[in-house]
Amino acid sequence: MTEPRDPVVEGDLDAYVDDQLEVTRRIEVEAFLSAHPGDAARVMADLRARDELRVALAGQGGSGRPATGDAARRLQRGLAAGGMLERLRRMAAVFLLLGAGWLAHGVLGPASISPVVASTPTPAYVEDALRAHKTSTVRAAMASQPRVAAYDPAEIRTATGIVMPALPQDWRVRDVQIYPSQFGPSVEMSFETDDFGILSLFAVRPGSFDVVPPTDLEAGDAAASYFQVGEVAYALVARTDAEKLGRAAARLADSLY
The missing domain is CATH 3.40.1000 (Protein Transport Mog1p; Chain A)
Structure with a gap:
């Protein structure tokens, strides 16, 4: 496997889920994911959450989780007056960060x-x-x-x-x-x-x-x-x-x- 020109970092994975990468970089990220099953599983979960929220925002039927639909409806009400719905659709992935104990x-x-x-x-x-x-x-x-x-x-x-x-x-x-x-x-x-x-x-x-x-x-x-x-x-x-x-x-x- 050819190594990517730049290391794949968390921001690349975020951009991959949000469809914000150019084709060449998407290929590099996909090659990285093929060699890192743990990261690949997490990205797949993020893609599902993104698509569920897009379906809920569009008012389409589907088998998405109720909590996702509730978040989408709150988002739609909050953004309807400002006309920013489409922008937030592109931010729809849910990312869970590992907890770290508060040192202080x-x-x-x-x-x-x-x-x-x-x-x-x-x-x-x-x-x-x-x-x-x-x-x-x-x-x-x-x-x-x-x-x-x-x-x-x-x-x-x-x-x-x-x-x-x-x-x-x-x-x-x-x-x-x-x-x-x-x-x-x-x-x-x-x-x-x-x-x-x-x-x-x-x-x-x-x-x-x-x-x-x-x-x-x-x-x-x-x-x-x-x-x-x-x-x-x-x-x-x-x-x-x-x-x-x-x-x-x-x-x-x-x-x-």
């Missing part, structure tokens, strides 16, 4: 969350976002832990499959880290801002495909606003008014469409 849990302890409007249970990834915010605060106070202000969203997407939103120009990057979470790799960014002071943006792939509008909550001495677009969930955390933070989260969510 024993030091920082669990976070306490009190939703501003307790209509639905708070997603588990919000706990990880609050812990990541605390970890970033600890790092910022340590001289032995240098900040990493270099930010490359394309590299983050290739390495983690996480698409980052467009950031306001007045948010000054202080630190960018890849942290473990119960869902796999996550991105934690820390900013200095004029409106919020120190602000954190957390992003992770929670293992489900959904559209969740920005939802505000109070968490001890901090506020958070979380949302999900497709396969990636996000949370802003800062010491500020939760509704004000929610408006900033809504602008980030809009940029992903």
